[in-house]
Amino acid sequence: MNATVEQSSPDAVRFEHVGLVLGENRILDDVCARIPLGKCTAIVGPNGAGKTTLTLAVLGQVKCTGRIVFPSLEGAARRPRFGFVPQRLVFDRDIPMTVMDYLLSGLQRMPLFLGHSKRHEARILQYLEEVECVRLADHAFGALSGGEIQRVLLAQALLQEPDILILDEPTSGVDFKGGQICCELLRRVREKRGFTQIMISHDLATVTAHADHVICLNHKVFGEGEPRRALTHHVLSETFGLHLGLPDLHGIPQDVRECPEDCPLRAEHLHLHDHCHVDAPVVHGCSCGHDHGHNHAHDHHEEAGHAE
């Protein structure tokens, strides 16, 4: 499936020489890239690389030079509908409102103080079911945990029936297992509803396991394509500008490749890293003493990033 993504699938978004200068800083520099329709595209890069800015440009929230086109909607004469899940929701947790109140506030015309619309309420419950938190409907929104808020926001984004769903670091607020579950959930919903997913990520392990397409961004595009092919050592060191202390980030793609093309569990292998034991030398090469588990590449990258 992934091998054919590159050539055949149409584009949902195309960046054509997109640029943005804020003050002295060139945030985006001649960005040319594509986002395939109906797939999961990850944008990776170090902090301050312009990843969030690029997604805001897609959303039309910042003005850029160059062009951002939506080829799949060319005939439709409308802007795509977006769903958006921000990185970490900072809000006044003391505002009295239930999860249902918040979700309704974006949909229903009748003011909430006159009551809830049964039609919208039913629709919201259906979407909450989809993100597996229907039990939270009557809870206070401000009392939810980070992961729960993330799910409610995902339900809210899906309620927009988006053509394009944008998630800023969906796995940053949750632990590794939570991140895995979150990505699995997104894949299921995406396959059911058929939207295009764009996610910003720091976590190369997650990207390799879950994305169909990856864009390596550090103001410029240093590489794009199917993760296993695009995330070469060269591209990663160019993107992240790191050479010291960086383990062989190519480890994951390589051992997945050891799984033969016709292996019936290939998809699972891609998602679950069943072959991680092959990575043992990579972990051995590190002396930081942490339990790296499955997300070794991520941990190393994070640590290297701090040392920068």
Added chain:
Amino acid sequence: MLNDLILRIADLTAYLFPFECMEPEFMRRAMLGLLLIAPLAALSGVQVVNSRMSFFSDAIGHSAFAGVAVGLIFSLPVDFTMPALALVIGLLIMYLRRGSRLSTDTVIGIIFSAVVAFGLWIVNRNREASRGVNMFLYGDVLTIGDNEIALLFVLLAAFLVFQFFGWNRMLHIAVNEQIAGVHRIPVALYQYLFAGLLSLVVILCVRAVGVLLVTAILIVPAATARNLARNSRQLFFLSLVFSYISCAGGLLISAQQWMNAPSGAAIVLLASLMFAVSFVAARFRTK
């Protein structure tokens, strides 16, 4: 005609509150004014607290000085220049707040002090006006005029229309502007409309309770309601209830011989007392 109509409506308040102190006409008129102010203050207060705009409303209140000054300079009636200037300053602050990377507090702080300094300078040159400044510092609902009551009626109508269409959207925007914008809510439109209406509400409340206490009558009932409400609907109704109790109750208490308090102070004291009780009640409930 307008005069007569307002007088009749004001008389109705005497049936609502059949107390001895409601005998004089000025008390009925003041009560009518406060019953119009209560919902304006309560509902805008909810959104002021949700959007953390209490400093904003404080700055608008202080623009009353500049409003008086502009009236003096151009020999225009203060009843017109005060709301007009408040509106201009409110929209200007919102514009700067949305557009610049400066901290909102800094923007408001600068405008706030510039406006007060300008007002003090002009008013100081004019003996007549400097006597009037006291009126704006402490307010006096007992001398509220027909024009102001008529203006309150119009403003309340406009404000209720705004709340009908904007209550949900303002809540959504208060949680996160960016999400609201992406999800096709016209954030800028709602923010400017709210800033404009809030400016007018604040400046009319200044007339009743004074610059010093104006922010309090907006945010204290809303904060009390936040302590007790569990959802958006309860927040709406509880803030109205607390605002009505403090406005009407405050006026009645202030008219008692033993109290001998200005009405603005009595209103805010009553509201604060309710806040304290609700705060304790909320603490007990969570335990």
